[in-house]
Amino acid sequence: MKPRLITLFLVVAALGAVAMWLRQDYWVDHMSRMSGQKDLSHVTCFNCHMVSTAKLRWAQPRPHHDAPAGLAVSPDGKIIYIALDDRDQIAAADAVSQKVLRRVKVAGRPFGLALDAAGQKLFVTCRDADRLAILDTQTLKETASIGVGMAPVAVAYCRTSAGERLIVANSMADNISVLSVSPLREIGRPSAGREPFDVTVNPDGTRAFVVNRMAWLASVKTVPAAEVTEIDPVTARTIGRDPLASAHLSESIGIVPSRSWVLNPLVKVRNLVPITQVANGWVMSSGFAVTDTRTCKVIQLPLDEANNYYADPSGMAVAPDGKRAFIASGGSDVVSVVDLDKVSAWLAAASVSTKEEAINDMSLSPEYVIARIPTQRNPRQLLISPDGGTLYVAERLQDSILLVDTKTLTTKGRIMLGDGGLNDPIRRGERVFTTAAYTFQHQFSCRSCHPDGHVDGLSYDFDTSGIGDNLLDNRSLLGVAGTEPFKWNGKNPSLEVQCGPRFAKVLMRTDPIPPKELRDLTTFIKSQPPQRVARRHDGKLTPAQERGKAIFFATKTSAGVEIPHGKRCSSCHRPPLYTVRLSFDVGTGGPFDTPHLLGVANTAPYLHDGRALSLEEIWTLYSTNDTHGVTSYMNKEQLNDLVEFLKTL
C-alpha cells in the first residue's frame, strides 16, 4: 500500500475511534450547537464541512461562444464591427459579403461599441476591465485606453461645441463617464439611475440620454420606477431625470431627432400584484416609452398583444428618417416594427388619460406595430446602416447577425460568427433561460426577473390571496450553485425542483419545462459565477475591509465578551459560500433560508421581503437587539468596516 493510503486509513480509523468514544450524544450536541437547529433532520456534516467552491460548476472551465454583443457600422456602411464579449474579441465583417474579415483580441470582455464621425476610431467598453479602449479601424489595433466606472456596457460618441465626447454607461457603478476624445480624459462622472445600460446623444451633441435597467431603490411597497438620465456632454453635468413609472429593464435607447423623441423599450412590471395574476397578464408586459425631450413628458405604449406577449424587449434602433423604430424581443425571438408616424398620430388624437393608461391596453399595439420579424435565438442589440436600408440584429445565442431589408422587412442574409454552441449544455441552458416559450402567453422568461442571471432589485408578491401580503425579495442566481435548498423558506431541495414543477405551478401557469431542457437550464444556472465585486486592482483588502473582515470572523466583542457560536456572522454565513444552507430566524418573522453572500453588494434590497434598502439597514433598522448576529457592540465605524468587507465577497 502506498503511504498516503495508509495515512488515510489511520486517520479514518482514529476518527472512527474518537467518534465511538464520544458517542451519539456528543454528535447530537455538537450538531445542534454548531448549526443552531433544534430539528437536525436536515442537518449534515456537509452544512459546515467539506464545502469547496473549487468543484462547483461555476468554478470549472467552460466553453466560450461567439455571442454578439455591441454593434457598430462604418460611415460608408461597408464594415460591421461586432463585440464578442465571451471571446474577448472584436470582429469586423463585410456588410456586403456577410463574411467576417478579421478578429482581434481585446481584453476585458468587450461589450459596447461606437465609432467616431470619420469611422477611424472604434470605441470599446470592456465590461470586466472597467476601461474604454480605442481601436484604429484600419489596423484594429488598440491605440489607447482609459479607466472608467465599474462594468461599462455602452458608449456613445458625439461632437459638441467643446470637442468630441464619449458618454459611457458604467452599469455596476451606477454612474456615467463623460470623456473627451482629444485628449482622452474623463471630464466628469455624474450619477445615473440604477444600472445604466445604454446611451444615445442628440445630433447637435447638446444632450445625452442614458437609460437605466433597474428601478431606483425604494420601499418594497412603492411602485418601482427606472429613469432616463439626461447629461450635458460638454460639461458632464446632469440636466434631467425622467422617471419611467412602474417600468424597468430598459436595455437600449434611441433618439428620433425629427420628432424630439427619445424611445426606449421597457418591461411594465406590477410586482405588487399577486404573482397568481400572471394568468390575467397583470404581472409583467412589454412596451416602450416615448419621451418628448422638449416637455420631458413620458408616454408608455404596449408592445404586446392580448394573447401573445413579446417578452424581454432589449435592443432598439430608429431609422435615420425617423419613420420607424425596431425593437428586439429577446425572449420571443422577434423584432417588432413600430411605425412612428402612426404613433405620432395616435398620440395626437389620444386624450391625456388615454395616454396615461395606454400601456395597459393590450389591444393597442396593432395601431402602430406594423410587422413582427422572426429571428433566431435571443435577438438583443440592433443597428441600422447609415443609409437606413439594412437592419442588423445580433442573435446572441445563435452566434449570428441577421440582416433585414428595412423596406421590405425581409431577411437579407446572416453573418455567421459561430455554430450556436448547441453541443454545450450551458449554452443550451441559456437558451432555455432566455426564452418565454414556456410561460403562459409567452409573457416572460427566467431572464425577465433575473437579467444576466442576477436580480431585478424588486420584491414580488407570492401570496395567493391579498395584495402585498407576502412580498419576497428576488434573489440572484449568480453563484447559486451548491447553496441549496432554495426559496426563502428553504423548502426546495434542488434547482431541478425549483425550476421545474414549482416554477410551472407558481409562475409559468403552463406545463413544466421538459426534462432535457430543465437539465440544461439548471446546468446553465449552476455555471453562473458570483457577481463581480469591486476590489482594489492588486486584490488586497483596504484597511477598512481588513477591519471589517476581523469583525465578520470575530468570536468576541470589542469588550472581549464571547459571542455565542450561533451569533457570529461566520457561523451562518460560513465561507467559502458564506452560507451553511440552513434556515434561521433573524428577527424578521422567520425562519428564513440563509442566503449566500457572494456578490452581496449588488443585490439590494436585503432580507426576505426586501425591506432593508442597504446592508446597513439590516442591523440599524430591522435585525436589531442582536437578532441577526451579535452586532449591538459595534460602533458606526465598525459597522461601516463590516459593510466594506461584505462588499468584497
Place this chain on the structure above:
Amino acid sequence: MKTIYKLTATLVAMGEILCFCGAVPIGAAQSSTNNLPFPLIERFENFGAKDGLPTHKVHCVLRASDGKLWVGTYGGALFRDNGKFHLISTNDGLSHRMVMCMVEDKRTGDMWLGTMRGLNRYSAGRITTYTQTDSGLPNNVVYGLDIMDDTLWVATAAGLGALNLKTGSWSIYDQNNTVMHEPWVYSVTGAKDRVFVGVWGGGILEYEPASGIFKEHRDPDRDFHFDLAPDDGPVSDITSWVAWEDGVLWQATYFGMSRYDGSRWRTWQETKSPLPSNFVNFIWPHGRVAWVGTDCGLSTTDGNIWVNYRTDEHGDGIMEIARPGQPMETRKMTTALPNNFVLGIWVDDREAWLATSDGLAHAFLSPTQSATKVAVDQ
C-alpha cells in the same frame, strides 16, 4: 442724533433720485471716496414669507454655478429660478425640513444638502438621502459640507464623514481614530491638498488625505472666553465654522475669530477689535476678505479695516467703518438687514446673499471695487 440720521437718509434718497436722472449718486460718490480694500453694501433687498420662504429662519445660502440661488431654511430647501422660489420639502423626499448647510458638486451640478436628519443629494430633481441607519454617514446631524475632488466631506455631530463619490464608500474620522478630542464636528473645508475640520471644543484639525496625517490646532491658552495671548493660535477651541480660500484659513468661534495663513495666526475679539460680537456663526472668505456673520450683524474685513452692518433698534440699517487709528465712521443706510443674527453668507464680486434668523437678504455691492481685484492688488 435722530435728526442727523433722518437728514442723511433724506440725502441718500435724493441721491438715488438723482441717479435715475443721470446725476452723480450720493452712494456712488461715497463709495468712490471710501478708499476701502473691499466693496461696501449699498442696499439690501429682503425676502421672507411673502416671497415664498416657508419659515423666517434661514440657515444657509449659495448661488450655484448655473446661476440658481439655493437657500436652506428651517422649512426645507429652496431654489430661485426666474425670480420665484421653489420649495423642496420632506414631501419631495428631503430627509428633514431643517436644512443647515449646502455644497454644490460643480462638476455634476448635484446639490448636497445637510439637515438635522441626514444628508441629501439633489440631482436634476431627484433626491437621494443618506442617513446614519441606511448608509455610512457617521451621524444624522449634518452641520457642514465640502467637496474636494472625488470626496464629499461631511461634518456631523459624531465625527467627520468622507464619502467617495466614485465608489460610494464611507470613511469616518472621529475621536477613535484621529487626534480629535470631541466628536462634534461643526464645519469642514477643503484647502487644495488638505482638509480643515472645525471641531466644537476641539479647535481645528488639519488633515492631509495623501499622508493620512492629522494635525491639531488648539487654542494655546485653552481658555474659552478670553484670548489671553492674542495671535498665538486659534482664538478658542469652540469652533463654529472654518473656511479657506486663497491660502488663508478663517476660524469662527463663539468667542471671537481667527485667521491662519499657514504660518501665522491672528485673532480678534469684540473687546479688542471692531468685531461687533464674539458670537461668530459663519465666515465666507472672498479673496482675502472675510465676510463674517455674527449675532450682532454682518462684518467685512481684510483684517485691518472693518465694515460692520447691523439693524438698529428702530429697524434702520447702520454701517460702521473702522479704519486703523481713526474713529469709527457711522453711516445710516436706506435699507437694513432683516435680522442681525447672520447664519449664512454667499458673496461674489457683484452681490452678497445673507441668511438670517428672520429672512433672507440680498446685498447689492458698490461697483467701484471688486473684492477679487483688491486681493490681486494686495
